[in-house]
Structures are given as structure tokens and as C-alpha cells.
Amino acid sequence: MNKPIRVVSVFCLLLFLALLVNATYLMYVRSDALDKDPRNRRVILATYSRERGAILVGKEAIARSVPSDDQYEFQRTYAEPFKYAPITGYFSFYSQTGVERSQNSVLSGEDSRLFVTRLVDMLSNSDPKGGNVQLTINGAAQDAAWAGLENLPGDAQGAVVALEPTTGRILAMASTPTFDPNNFASHDFGAVAELDKKLSDDPRQPLINRAIGTTLPPGSTFKLVTAAAAIESGNYDADSLVPGGSGFKLPQSSTVVGNHDGGDCGGKRITMTQAMQVSCNVTFLSLANELGNDAMAEQAEKFGFNDTSLEDLGGQAASLYPRDMDQPQTAMSGIGQSSVTATPLQMAMVAAAIANDGDVMRPYVVDEVRAPNLSVLDRTEPQTLSKAISSTTAEELTTMLVATVDSGTATPAQIPGIKVAGKTGTAQSTADRPPYAWFVSFAPADDPKVAVAVLVQSSDTAREEIAGGLLGGPIAKAITEAVINR
Template identity: 85%
Template sequence: MNKPIRVVSVFCLVLFLALMVNATYLMYVRADGLSDDPRNRRIITATFSRERGAILVGKEAIARSVPSNDKYKFQRTYSEPFKYAPITGYFSWYSQTGVERSQNSVLAGDDSRLFVTRLVDLLSNTDPKGGNVLLTINAAAQDAAWAGLENLPGDAQGAVVALEPTTGRVLAMASTPTFDPNGFASHDFTAVSDLGKLLNADEREPLINRAIGTTLPPGSTFKLVTAAAAIESGNYDADSMVPGGYRFQLPQSDTTIGNYDDGNCGGRRITLTQALQVSCNVTFLTLANELGNDAMAEQAEKFGFNDTSLEDLAGQAQSLYPRDMDAPQTAMSGIGQSSVTATPLQMAMVAAAIANDGDVMRPYVVDEVRAPNLSVLDRTDTQSISKAISSTTADELTKMLVATVADGTAAPAQIPGVDVAGKTGTAQSSGDRPPYAWFVSFAPADDPKVAVAVLVQSSDTSPDEIGGGALGGPIAKAIMEAVITP
């Protein structure tokens, strides 16, 4: 063989080997990643041509596929789009979000748990169908959460999360402003692309699930964490006398911080329960300063700060308690300001942990995975992820929170005949915008069935009328009533 032919032969052999290596890499190494990639249009087109499984709340399909009169055979539809969009997300030709994405393999029928179903379909020459996903959502609680946000004045921004304290089940999750996922499910791909660009450019950020994706200063609701750290130190209980008064001077600074109403909280020395009832800034600034950054950060992290815990719904942002804050910043963290930020989910987890004897349960939104015939293939197991506080501390905090609803700032959450535990929060933001309003609660206090966190990021409310109790209290009350008195 002459040299030119030998060179060409070797070159072709190298190309052939490279082709084999690349094919092997794509088919065996990257196969799962390419199949799960939401940009893979071949997978989406194939999925459009089969009946995608339903997303269920109770017996109602809030997302399902119906026959269509085009080449894709099936059209994805959402029956209550705005109310559930932050949870379901959307299914489109170029991407998926929410449960549509996290449970895509089940809904598309590709999950290994559906192997028997696929085999039966193959042997019977039946068109394959996707599996169904049952959510943990309580329909009445979700209705109350959505109605509460919708009734806020003006073009409001806010979110609500309700948890079952003993399990971590998400009973309600609502966010506003929101969007209609039916627009993304359209088979008009140009219209879908235009809608995506429009919503991504919207300054109100309707595609963000504020319940898990927005972090803001939690304000006075964070006083629960500060109170927990104080009681856990062994130096305080609900009846301990603590500093009150008009103002607190930040350490290493000439700056003084007063109370929300410029009052003295009832005196220079008050009980810790009274401090929580009137939301005394001076008390909790003092406690955080005394406890120090390490103790405060450790307590916050036990409740879930500086981490994420929601595994079956993407988009959870970390709630932050920085471990490198100086003394003035640490003092300010005691009232939920400084660099402390939280999602509504995180503050609901704080309330739920207190309600659950100090145990923090992993939150989840997918209750069951079901076959097309609705037989149960898998069920989510509950999981305790930390012991935030002792049961004794939880009992002390519960007594304080009940007093705060019965005769304190959280009175708007009162339910006749039911002991409710709750705390308001009003967090200062930048000087050119109004404060954020927060509310956390759980009920019944002696046998908790639901824990709630409400965030009102903005609304057409006069700045001097913004408060967690006034705006968030009625929403939390309605959700708790929906769960405990169905």
C-alpha cells in the first residue's frame, strides 16, 4: 500500500473511531441528561404525541392533556391557571417549570415506576399514557390563600405558604402576580416564544413563585428565632424579665433604634411574653446583641436558614442569616433586619417547627405518584430534617404566641373558640418604597393542624396603614379556618 492511501486509510479509521466514541458518549453517558433537558425538542414533540398524565388536587385535575386536532395529538390544559401556576408551572415546547418539570418523567410516562404500565401498553398495542401526580394541596386552603392575595388593594405583590406541621405537607402555596400557563402550552410556538419574552421582561416578575423564590427581610416575624435562641440558652423563659424602654443604642455606634410605635413597650422591664405581644424592638435588639452572631446563626440554621429543603419543586432560594455580621448587624438581625432575608416558605417552617414540638419537617408538594389507572405507585415519606428547639422551648414560645393573638399585635388572626398562635412583622425596605408586611401563625395551638406564613411585598395601601396584622392576619385566619373547620 502506497503512503497516500495509507494516510487516507488511517485518517478514515480515526474519524470512524471518533464517531463511535461520540455515539457511545451520547447514547450511554449523556442519554439521561439529554432526555431530561427541557430544550430537547425531539423529546417534547414525542411527549406532545402521547397523553401526558394529570396533576391532581384531591380528585380534581388542575393540569391534564386533552385530544387536539393537530399533528401533536394532545393539548395541555390548566383548569385554574392563575391560582395554581406557581405550583404546576407550565409545559411547553421549549421548557417546563414547577411540578411539570420536577415530575416530568412521571407525567411523560418515562419513569421506571411505570415500567409495568408501559409493558402492558406495548403488549396490548395501546398508546402509552403518562402517570399522574397527586399534590399535597388542600383545595379549600388554596382557595383561601388565593382569595386573600387577590383581595389585597391595587396591583399587589405577595405570597402565602401553609404547611401541615407534623408532616411538612404543603397545604397551600400562592403567589401574586401570576400568569396563565395555558399560554405556554399552545402549539403555536411563535406565540409561546413571544409570551415568554413578554413575561420575562415584566417588572412585576409574574413567573417567580414568591412563596419560595423571593427573599426579603422578615422583620418582626424573625423575633421568633431570636426568642427561641434566648430560651434555648437556658437563661430565659416566657416569664423572664427583659429590657423594654424607648430606645436601644447599637454597639460600637452612636445610632439608636426605637420601637415601631415610638413607645416604651410597657416599661423599662417587661416579661418576654409581653415583649413579643407588643413586638418590642428594644427587647429583641438587646437579646440578639447578648447572644452574639454564632448563637443566632446556629439557631437560624436549625430552622432551615442558609440551606434549601424543598426537593420536589425547583426554585427555592436560600433564606440567609450571614455568619460574618459585626456586632451592630447582629443586634439588628434580632428584629429581622440587617442582612437577614427569608422566603415565606422558610417563615412557615419556623412557625411549623414551633407547632411540632421543635421538629422541622422537610416540606413537600408531591403526595403520591399514580399509574394512568390511578393506582398508587409511590407515596412521599415524611422526614424530620432537624431539631430546631426542645419541646419545652416550643411550649414556651407557643404560650407567648397565643398571648400575642389573644391580646397583642396579632389579634386579626383570632378564631372564635380556637386558640391561635401568631406573630406580625413589618420590615423596613429602602427609603423610596413602603415596608414589607409579614404574618406567621398556627392553629389550633394545642393540636396544630396548619402553620401559615403570609408576605405582602407591596399593595396600594397607605404606608402608615401597612402592618403584618392588618394585611396578613385576615389571610392567615381564612387559611387556618379552611383547614381546621372544613
């Protein structure tokens, strides 16, 4: 063989080997990733021709597929779309979000746990069907959460999360403004693309689930973390005397920070319980300054800050407690300001941990995975994430929070005949925008069934009337009643 032919032959052989290696890589190494890639149009086209499984709340299908009269055979539909959109997300030709994305393999019928079902369908020559996903959501609690947000004045922005303290089950999750996922499920793909661009460009950010995707200063609700750190230090309890007064001078600064009402919290020395009842800024500024950044950060992280824990619903943002704050910033962190930010889910986890003797449970929204015949294939088991505080500290904090609802700033959450533990928060933002209103609670205080966090990011409420108790308290109360009275 002459040299030119030999060179060409070797080159062709190398090309052939390269093709073999590439085909092997794509079919065996990358196949699973490519199959699950939401941009994979072939997979989407196939799933459009298959009956996708339902997403269930109780016995109600809040998302299901129905026969359609076009080439795709099935149309995804959402019952009560605005109420549940932050949880279900949407299933479209272009992408998926929420539970539709996190549980896509089950809903599409491709999950390995549905192998037997697929095999039976193949042998019986039946059309394959997707599995069903049972959520942890309590329908009555979700109704109350959504109604509470809807009743806020004006074009409001806000979110609500309710947890079962002993398990981490998400009982309610609502966010406003929101969107209609039915429009994303349309088979008019041009309209879907236009809708996606319109909502993505909307300054109100309706596609964001504010319950888990928006982090803002938690204000005075963070005083639960500060009080926990103080009691865990061994130097304080609910009856300990702490600094009161009308102002706290930030260290290394001439700035004096006062209380929300301009008062003195009842004196220069008050009990920790009284400080919580009246939400005394001076007390918690002083405590955070005394404890220091390391102790405050360690306590915050035990509650879940600087991490994420929700595994079955995408879009969670980490709540932050920076470990590099200077002394003035650390003092301000004691009242939930400075660089501290939190999601409503995170603050619900703080309240739930106190209700659960100090144990932080991993939050979850998927309760069970079921075959098309509704047989249970898998069930989520509760998991403890950390021991945030001792049971003794939890008892001390509960005493303080019950007093805050009984005769403090959190009285709007009172429920006749039931002991409720709660805390208000009003977090300052920039000078040109109103503050954020927060509220956290759990009840019954002696046998907690539900922990709630409410964030009102904005509403048509006069600036001087914005307060966590006024805006968030009634919402938390309604959710609590819905859970307890079910």
C-alpha cells in the same frame, strides 16, 4: 503500502474510532441527560403526541391533557390557572416549570416506575399514557389563600404558604401577580415565545413563585428565631425579665433604634411574653446583641436558613442568615433586618417547627405518584430535617405567641373557640418604598393542624397603615379556618 496511503488509512481509522467513541458516549453515557434536557425537541414532540398525566388536588385535575385537532394530538389545559400556576408551572414546547418540570418523567410516562404500564400498552397496541401526580394541596386552604391575595388593595405583590406541621405537607401555596399557563401550552409556538419574553421582561415578575423564590427581610416575624435562641441558651423563658424601654443604641455606633410605635414597650424591664406581645424592638435587639452572631446563625440554620429543602418543586431560593455580620448588624438581625432575608416558605417552616415540638419537617408538595389507572406507585414519606429547638422551648414560645394573638399585635388572627399562636412583622425596606408586611401563625395551639406564613410585598395601602396584622392576619385566619373546618 506506501507511506502516504498508510498515513491516510491511519487517519481514517482514527476518525472512525472517534465516531464510535462519540456515538457510544452519546448513546450510553449522556443518553439519560440528553433525554431529560428540556431543550430536547424530539422528546417534546413525542410527548405532545401522547396523553400526558394529570396533576390532581383531591379528586380534581388542575392540569390535564385533552384531545386536540392538530398534529400534536393532545392539548395541555389548566383548571383555575392563576390560582395554581405557581405550583403546576407550565408545559410548553420550549420548556417546563413547576411540578410539570419536576415530575416530567412521571407525567410523560417515561418514569421507570411506569415500566409495567408501558409494557402492557405496547403488547395491547394501546397509545401510551402518562402517570398522574397527586398533590398535598388542601383545596379549601388554597381557595382561601388565593382569595386573600386577590382581595389585597390595588396591584398587589405577595405570597402565602401553609404547612401541616407534623409532616411538612404543603397545604396551600399562592403567589401574586401570576400568569395563565394555558397560554404557554398553546400550539402556536410563535405566540408562546412572545408571551415568554413579555412576562420575563415584566417588572412585576409574574413568573416567579414568590412563596419560594422571593427573599426579603422578615422583620419582626424573625423575633421567633431570636426568642428561640435566647430560650435555648438556658437563660430565659416566657416569664423572664428582659430589656424594654424606648431605644437601643447599636454597639460601636451612635445610632439609636426605637420601637415601631415610638413607645417604651411598657417599661425598662418587661417579661419576654410582653416583649413578644407588643413586638418590642429594644428587647430583641438586646437579645441578639447578647447572644452574638454565632449563636444566632446556629439557631437560624437549625430552622432551615442558609439551605434549601423543597425537592419536588423547582425555584426555591435559600433564606439567608450571614455568619460574617459585625456586632451592629447582628443586633439588627434580632428584629429581622440587616442582611437577614427569608422566603414565606422559610417563615412557615419556623412557625411549623414551633408547632411540632421543635422538629423541622422537610416540606413537600407531591403526595403520591399514580399510574394511569390511578394505582399508587409511590408515596412521599415525611422526613425530619432537624431538631431546631427542644419541646420545652417550643412550649414557651407557643405560650408567648398565643398571648400575642389574644391581646397583642396579632389579634386579627383570632378565631372564636380556638387558640391561635401568631406573630406580626413589618420589615423596613429602602426609604423610597413602603415596608413589607409579614404574618405567621399556627393553630390550634394545643394540637396544631396548620402553620401559615403571609407576605405582602406591596399593595395600594397607605404607608402608615401597612402592618403584618392588618394585611396578613385576616388571610392567615381564613386559611386556618379552611383547614380546621374541612
